[in-house]
Amino acid sequence: MSKLQTPVRKNDTVAVTTGKDSGKRGRVLRVLPAKNRVIVEGVNIIKRHTKPNPQRNIKGGLVEREAGLHASNVQVVCPECGKPTRMGSRVLGDGRKVRICRKCEGVVDK
């Protein structure tokens, strides 16, 4: 069994490839590698009713937050060509491993 590993990193811009938010783009707020999920700003918003809890200074009401997506449902948007793309990887001369765009071969990690 190979471990599923997402190439998505925090602060990447990603495009959603499936589901109701398909086509939307957003910045990655968090990556949850154990669950293979990513939390993307403004994408897959869920509304939750919360009860007020004065001890924890929580007001009751409707709270919106990002529910996150499975990492396989997003693609990293290449900063070079601006297209959602699969990631390759390359080891640079200084030994640094970087992600590269499969479309334009541009280096994604600066």
Ligand SMILES: [Zn+2]
């Ligand atoms: Zn590219």
